[in-house]
Amino acid sequence: MPSPPTSPLPSATALASPFRGPSHSPSVHPQFRNKVVCILTCRHCQTAICHRGMKAILLGDTRVELYSTDTPPSQVQLVDKDYVTRNCRCKIRDVACLTCGNIVGYHVTQPCDTCLEACNNGHFWMFLSQEISCSERLGKNSQILLWGQLPPKEKDAAENHNDLYRWLVSRPAEPSR
Known part of the structure; x- marks a missing residue:
């Protein structure tokens, strides 16, 4: 397993509005309703990590692109201890893929004011673009799904298992690196 980043990452909330409710069309801030929903997979072993990903940029360094999600992914594990970022006072902890053990991102365990x-x-779940592969998620009508079309997290998790399985079975294999 690769070692965690040598210098702590800046705070990892993506640029957006300070929205605090379930992610579905009426509640998603207008700035995000037209953002594409992504399926994120581990670049090392192709394990599906998340089906509610969003392409984002780091608040602390807007040159850094990453992915984020609003739900705790089931295919990652928190590792090591919390540490404070260099650009703010957020506490974060690295997350590793459960299948291969590689560090794929981090969780903001305590955001700063x-x-x-x-x-x-x-x-508050962030994924490093160099560690994750991204595919556009399709809705029931086989159109690209947007964040404004997502059902609430709880309903989406129950409905999406079959869609995610169909996506995994139908996707082309990625070339080995």
């Missing part, structure tokens, strides 16, 4: 007050999307 500065980041909570900034424009953010309320997501």
Whole structure:
């Protein structure tokens, strides 16, 4: 398993609004309703990590692109201890893929006041773009699904198992690196 990043990452909330409710069309801030929903897989072993991903940029360094989600992914595990980022006072902890053990991102375990007050999307599970592969999620009508069309997290988790399985079975294999 690779070692965690040598320098702590800046606070990891994606640019967005400070929205605090379930992610479905009426409640998603207008800034995010047209963002594509992503299926995120581990780049190392192709394990499906998340079916509610969003492409984002780091608040602390807007040159850094990553992915985020609003639900705790079932295919990752928190590792090591919390640490404080270098650009703010957020506490974060690395997350590793349960299948291969590689660090694929981190969880903001305690956001700082500065980041909570900034424009953010309320997501606290972050994935590093160099560790994750991204595919567009399709809705029931086989059209690209947007965040404004997502059902609430609880309903989406129950409905999406069959859709995720069909996606995994039908997707082309990625070339080995």
